[in-house]
Amino acid sequence: MMSDVLCSTLSLQAGEPLFGSAKQISVWFLLEFDGRWEAEAFKDSQLSAPVRTYLQLALNTIPHAQVLLIRQQPRLAPPGNTLFVALPREKKPALYEFHLADEDDVPALDLPALLAGDKAYDAHRRTEPLFLVCTHGRRDRCCARVGLPVYEQMAQLAGPAVWQTSHIGGHRFAANVIALPHGIIFGRVRPDSAAPLVDAYRAGMVLPQYYRGRVCYAKVAQAAEFHLRSETGITGPDALRLGSVEPADEEWVVEFRAVESGITYTLRLREAQMQIITSCGDMEPETFTQYQLINLSTAQP
Template sequence: MSVCDSVLGGCAALCRAVREPMAGTAPPRAKAWLAVEHPGPWPAFGWPADLPDAAAEVLTVAPAYDVRPQLIRRPDRAGRAPAAARTVYVAGGPPGGRWLERRVTGDLGDLAELDLAALPGGAAPGFGAPVGERLLLVCTHGKRDACCARYGAPVARELAGRGLPVWETTHLGGDQFAANLACLPDGTYHGLLDRASAADVAAACLRGEVTPAHFRGRAGVGPA
């Protein structure tokens, strides 16, 4: 049994009980994002063994350039099925000039084309097609922390059932605040979500707004 499971039903339950503050807990070094579709299973740390070596290498070095790597999948049974083509999202740009691109590829070795150093503060690289709407990521990484699956999976299914542009994703950080949601390309983080609160928070994110009661901060900037 993990520490998460042994304390009041998990770290997220304990966080709720003690009202742990969330402000300023978004990751300050995540100035750009690289989200790669993978059906799972996802190991607690590192990358799945079936991920191509070239893709794993890019994802491994990405944090050195302040690019946050994520694995993503659709929150339904089809999202667990292997697919010949994978969706890749890249987000970055300076404050006030954020952008989001999408590419569907049959070869994740394409990731080697990215200039990781240019993503955080530069123009859109043309790696994929521009995406005109925002994207929602909900952490469901149960092997990293059981709370993420326990709280995150119902939230992801709820948002998907409402037709919102949502993907399950690997570790977003701050497991005790599960369910956690990140919105791209803005990089805004919201936590302590459940099925009742998630729809309103997600709708606000898609309008480019934040919900103070659940707002953890904006990735890529300092806590203050």
């Protein structure tokens, strides 16, 4: 029966591409919570009312903001209740790390000041990479079955720099891994690919074979970036700047500029529709848009 088949298996069998599938995010609030994660982890959590109100206000007022619950098993982080605030923007992405005495200290953060880059929070800037692995089995069983072995392997490699996270979207691409501060989401990661992925990102390289997308971009730009990296071999996460994204007669024209060389790359993409079972237990497929590369041209500075 369809309900007995993992959605991640169906996606792989259907040949669904990974790229261009990441949800666009401007701010992530990553709050440690070791209690029960329901299917809607933040919405149905047992966080205190002041914390929930504070974070919900942020979600209501900041476009493309998201709250994720995180945990470590066993716990390897410094003492305190951990909160990360990630700003995965294209230029100068930032990651702030807090170890609070109690979760009720979260509302004391001056969020507008933090988002504006107030120097009062410079001491909390994290300079080392952070990795989050979705293991949210109550949202979809693929996340636990496929995600937990990847989390365990990554934790052996990178220790306290690795956390489990609640649902980030796209469980059919499990195991899903977020690499911060850049906010790159990788999919279909397996235990034997954990070390190459971690080592590459720490060395300042993006592995395109696991690339779902960089969350500062819309999905069409994510797809264009993937095609550009695949065609040129550009690997640096900061090596490209998005210029423009324009629709053109059922096609898209996307421009990127290479930071080092100044070369402008123009990509023409065509939309294609694909029907996919998105969650374990679903009986009816949903339609998703993919972006196929038609042409790539270059212009010297």
